Amino acid sequence: MGYVDRVIDYYRQKDAQNPEFIQALEEVLDSTRLIFDRHPEYEKLGVLERLCEPERVIMFRVPWVDDNGNVRVNRGYRVQFNGAIGPYKGGLRFHPSVNLSVLKFLGFEQVFKNALTTLPIGGGKGGSDFDPKGKSEGEIMRFCQSFMSELYSHIGADVDVPAGDMGVGAREIGYLYGQYRKLSKLNTPGVLTGKGIKYGGSLVRTEATGYGLVYFVLEMLKHHGKKPEGLTTIISGSGNVAIYACEKAKQNGMKVIAMSDSKGYILDDNLDLDVVKQIKEVERGSLASYVEKCGHGEYHEGSLYDANIKCDIALPCGTQNEIDLERAKRLVSNGCWLVAEGANMPDNNEAVAYYLANKVLFAPGKAANAGGVATSALEMSQNSMRYSWSFEEVDQKLKDIMASIHQQCLNMIDEYNLEKHNYVAGANIAGMTKVVEAMVAQGII
Numbered sequence: 001m002g003y004v005d006r007v008i009d010y011y012r013q014k015d016a017q018n019p020e021f022i023q024a025l026e027e028v029l030d031s032t033r034l035i036f037d038r039h040p041e042y043e044k045l046g047v048l049e050r051l052c053e054p055e056r057v058i059m060f061r062v063p064w065v066d067d068n069g070n071v072r073v074n075r076g077y078r079v080q081f082n083g084a085i086g087p088y089k090g091g092l093r094f095h096p097s098v099n100l101s102v103l104k105f106l107g108f109e110q111v112f113k114n115a116l117t118t119l120p121i122g123g124g125k126g127g128s129d130f131d132p133k134g135k136s137e138g139e140i141m142r143f144c145q146s147f148m149s150e151l152y153s154h155i156g157a158d159v160d161v162p163a164g165d166m167g168v169g170a171r172e173i174g175y176l177y178g179q180y181r182k183l184s185k186l187n188t189p190g191v192l193t194g195k196g197i198k199y200g201g202s203l204v205r206t207e208a209t210g211y212g213l214v215y216f217v218l219e220m221l222k223h224h225g226k227k228p229e230g231l232t233t234i235i236s237g238s239g240n241v242a243i244y245a246c247e248k249a250k251q252n253g254m255k256v257i258a259m260s261d262s263k264g265y266i267l268d269d270n271l272d273l274d275v276v277k278q279i280k281e282v283e284r285g286s287l288a289s290y291v292e293k294c295g296h297g298e299y300h301e302g303s304l305y306d307a308n309i310k311c312d313i314a315l316p317c318g319t320q321n322e323i324d325l326e327r328a329k330r331l332v333s334n335g336c337w338l339v340a341e342g343a344n345m346p347d348n349n350e351a352v353a354y355y356l357a358n359k360v361l362f363a364p365g366k367a368a369n370a371g372g373v374a375t376s377a378l379e380m381s382q383n384s385m386r387y388s389w390s391f392e393e394v395d396q397k398l399k400d401i402m403a404s405i406h407q408q409c410l411n412m413i414d415e416y417n418l419e420k421h422n423y424v425a426g427a428n429i430a431g432m433t434k435v436v437e438a439m440v441a442q443g444i445i
């Protein structure tokens, strides 16, 4: 058995209780074998074992008091996965499904994604099994304060810089930052990204992941001689990433006809994004109220991917493992020829293999959704300089970064003689090469 297979096998047994982490590890390692064929010396240096083991995992109790005076306890985490190329960087997720397996998968993916941005940031991820749904403002604030009371001693502008993810938006970042400032007595806005504009946030950060996803899609289309105008597009999710992907897709003439949430989906040839924003960003409600609010379209319970919807492009922007093999087959049989991941790992490995085998243009999340973390790194730069760039300046930098990530994938496809549509291996090889070279240069630590 070769080096890569031995390491995969070892982690399958050692971390059998971490299925999402194993899934991510298999996807990355399987597509980067060529690096280890070219560099047999990496085996002796234990490169893969060091890559697969987080540098540090912090787990802590998060006690808080609900509105009825009852004490509630959640579990908090920060996985500082790899700091070889810069401070650990990656979001915080507040969702009942959060556990160590989910955060290790997200942190592992983040390492290579951050390397692809070409910015000096390492990879990390954190969060809690706290469910923000249905909580009052006071409860959210008390939870965030308690969470930060433990986390603050592990982070810093040059150490580890968390941001938002599912369940953590500008409101939560505001409370987290306030508590950090109180406890540390430091005014270092660069310790968290996704902050409000009035206290160190960056323009475009809110839109960055969704906009960046569409910028990446535009690069793919251009490279393959296609135009975006009129392409029928379906988007799963209706949170931060999905909403701004929809906005940018529409601005570029793509026809978005469907969006979803954790309970159901809407179908509408005249999809009204303002109504979706009102429901999700203001009311924090369910898409079930969409049809009544705007007077057109349809709402159905269940997954968008269980319906037969004719489309050219699918942008999965909800959560991990939304699309399995059966759903991937359904997408392709309904005419979908381009899939770009706004979410992290929304397609399982069988779905990805099916896309590649059927020549679907497929952009993995670590390339296509890297615009969020890239703009977070731009926020850090502005905080260091104590200066703000205009919306247009940040947006242009975001476009350039997404074009550069696309180009890096193409370069690796050429260099390793891969199939022309294999962005999976292209992205993984490009990201991993950079991290491994930095690790090797720094010795065995």
Ligand code: NDP
Pocket (backbone or CB within 6 Å): 164, 165, 166, 167, 168, 209, 236, 237, 238, 239, 240, 241, 242, 260, 261, 262, 263, 317, 318, 319, 320, 322, 342, 343, 344, 369, 370, 372, 373
């Ligand atoms: P949000 O919390 O803003 O939104 C998540 C959305 O996904 C909600 O609409 C939610 O529905 C929906 N959802 C949750 N579970 C499912 C499911 N099983 N099926 C369909 N939809 C579902 O999160 P974000 O938009 O920030 O994040 C979405 C994804 O993008 C995650 O994978 C995240 O890791 C990734 N990502 C986010 C970045 C960012 O900058 N925010 C950066 C890079 C990646 P409901 O409203 O009902 O809860």
